[in-house]
Amino acid sequence: MNQIDMSLIDWSRAQFALTAIVHWLFVPLTLGLGLIVCIMESIYVKTGAEKWLRTTKFWMKLFGINFAIGVATGIILEFEFGTNWSNYSWFVGDIFGAPLAIEGIVAFFLEATFIAVMFFGWDKVSKKFHLASTWLTVGGATLSALWILIANAWMQYPAGMSFNPDTVRSEMTDFWAVALSPVATNKFFHTVISSWTLGAAFVLGVSAWFLLKKRERTFSLDSIKIACIVGFVGVVCSWVTGDGSAHQVAQKQPMKLAAMEGLYEGGTGVDLLAMGVLTPGKQYGDSKDPFIFKIPVPIPNFLSYLANRQFDSYVPGINNLVNGGYDTPQGKALSIEEKIERGKLAIGALADYSRAKKANNEPAKVEAKKILDENFAHFGYGYLKSPADAIPNVPLVFYSFHIMVILGGFFLILFPVVWFYSKKDKISKMKWLQWICILSVPLAYVTSQAGWVVAEVGRQPWAIQDILPVNAAISNINAASVQLTFFVFLILFAVLITAELKIMFKQIKIGPENKDVKNEEKLS
Secondary structure (H helix, E strand, O other): HHHHHHHHHHHHHHHHHHHHHHHHHHHHHHHHHHHHHHEEEEHHHHHHHHHHHHHHHHHHHHHHHHHHHHHHHHHHHHHHHHOOOOOHHHHHHHHHHHHHHHHHHHHHHHHHHHHHHHOOOOOOOOOOHHHHHHHHHHHHHHHHHHHHHHHHHHHHHHOOOEEEEEOOEEEEOOOHHHHHHHHHHHHHHHHHHHHHHHHHHHHHHHHHHHHHHHOOOHHHHHHHHHHHHHHHHHHHHHHHHHHHHHHHHHOHHHHHHHHHOOOOOOOEEOEEEEEEEEEEOOOOOOOOOOOEEEEOOOOOOOHHHHHHHHOOOOOOHHHHHHHHOEEEOOOOOOOHHHHHHHHHHHHHHHHHHHHHHHHOOHHHHHHHHHHHHHHHHHHHHOOOOHHHHOOHHHHHHHHHHHHHHHHHHHHHHHHHHHHHHHHHHOHOOHHHHHHHHHHHHHHHHHHHHHEEEEHHHHOOOOOOOOOOOHHHHOOOOOOOHHHHHHHHHHHHHHHHHHHHHEEEEEEEHOOOOOOOOOOHHHHH
16 A cells, blocks of 8 residues: 555544544443433432432433533544445445444434433423433433444454355344344443443542532432442443453454453463553564563463463464464464465455456356355455554553553442442541542543543454455545544534533532522531
């Protein structure tokens, strides 16, 4: 590829990454805060207590602000598949489009139908119908996440498909294999449940701010207790689903796992790292030690267990994956060089098939189809220049993964500690703990974004694992136009984020409505 093509790839990836990162600022808060609002309104309907009505309305208002801007950024993200990644869209449209269509028809329909009742139907429908509308709106948002995550999981593990050389498209052969693949189910539960943690951290931080300002003590303590329960359940379940996701990565995307652990030389009985510092400039094939220092988790051979559910199992490192030759259930692992050669055979066979079809040469068609089918599993490798192209950005994946894990441990401790002191009614006097709760909000966002960096950067260079690399998925457009729109989106997103923060902060400063309730500080 020439230089301008590389520039086009880089700017297209940068624009999509920018949009995805910004969109993901809003999605987890929608899912997490939405669940908390549902729980709070359920308590209000059950108890009839006015304090829970005003608590619900306050958090619902913040949910609505976040929801509206999240929808706007999501629409931009989907449009970019057609503008910047048209080759990808053509290649997978029959599969990738199906879950996105279901998301629009079913999930978005639920949200659009009931969100008006949720926000404007307080005095127009019964309490139970309003509660049902709230649950259905949040359920619709969760279903929306489900179908989008199914589409994303298929990119990481392209199940339930076959390639049609006549149309040069991947076609769905088994809908349920796509929708219920182990990668999709693990990704959905891990993503949604981890969003509960972020939503809980948000509620915790805002409530702690009220306590710091000596405002809304009862409201804050009630909110903190709900947030701590949801957050603790979320973080515990995230560890469980995270283990399942990591196991699927080991089976389906071993190069991503090796990058997550900075593992260059694999082996049997491999330790899992708690933390470490990578050697700067370390590259595949050189003699440098991968780490300046590293600290393994206390359980020996735990990476082998995580990968294969056996403590003495073999886990390949980056060098092993590139060089091949180790034993797998399917036989000896191929080297990347061998995969590149097979990929080129598949690409060449596709071209031969097209020529034979035009010439009505049936024997040549059959032979080309046979070669294509035999080598299609490595089709995408034919677009790579060298084995090094199959290795993702190891430092970015490694540090993102370990930041996510370390912060996950922080939240595992934070929620029960805060719940204990709020239950004892001591947190209102503990400014240091209030500040930790406030600072936990940006830390929750860092944790969430780090998880997506691992998922998406870790699978590079693939748009579709092993089948289509990003350099073959982009649109044939001018790199300058992508660069221009990148900065246009950068400005637009900056304005949107600034507007949301300004509106959010304004509503938080106003606090819950006091229409029918006296100042709680006087009641306390």
